[in-house]
Amino acid sequence: xxxxxxxxxxxxxxxxxxxxxxxxxxxxxxxxxxxxxxxxxxxxxxxxxxxxxxxxxxxxxxxxxxxxxxxxxxxxxxxxxxxxxxxxxxxxxxxxxxxxxxxxxxxxxxxxxxxxxxxxxxxxxxxxxxxxxxxxxxxxxxxxxxxxxxxxxxxxxxxxxxxxxxxxxxxxxxxxxxxxxxxxxxxxxxxxxxxxxxxxxxxxxxxxxxxxxxxxxxx
Numbered sequence: 001x002x003x004x005x006x007x008x009x010x011x012x013x014x015x016x017x018x019x020x021x022x023x024x025x026x027x028x029x030x031x032x033x034x035x036x037x038x039x040x041x042x043x044x045x046x047x048x049x050x051x052x053x054x055x056x057x058x059x060x061x062x063x064x065x066x067x068x069x070x071x072x073x074x075x076x077x078x079x080x081x082x083x084x085x086x087x088x089x090x091x092x093x094x095x096x097x098x099x100x101x102x103x104x105x106x107x108x109x110x111x112x113x114x115x116x117x118x119x120x121x122x123x124x125x126x127x128x129x130x131x132x133x134x135x136x137x138x139x140x141x142x143x144x145x146x147x148x149x150x151x152x153x154x155x156x157x158x159x160x161x162x163x164x165x166x167x168x169x170x171x172x173x174x175x176x177x178x179x180x181x182x183x184x185x186x187x188x189x190x191x192x193x194x195x196x197x198x199x200x201x202x203x204x205x206x207x208x209x210x211x212x213x214x215x216x217x218x219x
Contacts, residue, residue: 003189003218004174004178004182005200007169008171008174008175008191008195010169011169011170011171011172011174012195014088014168014169014170015157015170015195015199015202016199018088018091018095018160018163018168018170019153019156019160020088020094021092022092022095022099022156022160023095023153023156024095024097024204025092025096025099025100026048026095026098026100026156027099027100027103027149029096029100029103029104030099030100030101030102030103030104030106030107031205033048033051033052033100033104034103034104034105034106034108034111035111035133037049037104038108038111041076041167048058048104051101051104052101052104052105054101054215055098055100055101055102056101057106060095060098060159060162061162061165063094063097064091064094064095064163064166065166067085067090067093067094067097068087068094068166071085071089072085072136075149076125079152087163087166087168088163090158090166091160091166091168093162095156095160095163098159099152102152102155103149103152106145106149106152107141107145107149109144109145109147110140110141110142110143110144110145111137111141113141113144114137114140114141116137118136118137118140119123119132119136119137122135122136125198133157143214146207146211146214147207147211150203150207150210153203154200154203154204157196157199157200157203158196158200160172161192161196171192171195171196172192174192175189175192176188183205
């Protein structure tokens with residue numbers, strides 16, 4: 001593959017960084033939104049429901065393009081000159097939006113599956129709301145949400161390839177450039193497949209390890 005080995009190594013780190021940052025932020029936002037869906041405020045629940053509906057109903061590629069070009073347009077008008085949004089930043093925002101939208105529903109379902117009697121018992125013992133979440137609801141919710149949450153991470157690593165369309169030098173971008181430069185598309189796309197398969201395999205093994213650590217996952 002000529003001198004593309006070093007470029008693939010750098011692109012691999014960019015892809016991993018993009019996924020980790022987006023996944024972390026998406027997890028935080030998704031958990032907050034899932035908790036918010038349990039609030040008594042119907043209007044707020046409606047806003048969260050609308051958010052998850054839109055995110056899950058619009059293709060990931062389109063969300064990336066909207067954020068990249070929309071952000072560039074907004075920044076340019078704000079600065080009074082052309083300002084191009086950084087591709088990595090746009091990718092992080094877009095994938096965070098996508099991940100949080102799906103994570104919200106995964107966490108919401110897990111929260112709903114926690115027996116209400118346990119929360120009521122904790123309340124009768126005088127535990128405050130944050131204590132109930134930290135010691136009662138949270139641990140059980142995470143256990144129940146793990147299978148779906150793990151699948152979201154696998155999808156996230158694959159979705160990072162979409163950010164290459166806005167110029168991010170990730171694995172897919174290097175494969176595309178290399179395939180065109182050396183006219184060896186099969187070689188470069190097989191190499192890219194290997195990198196993505198490595199990331200998803202590591203994620204899958206981590207999920208299975210967690211499931212063995214917490215047998216309740218498989219019940």
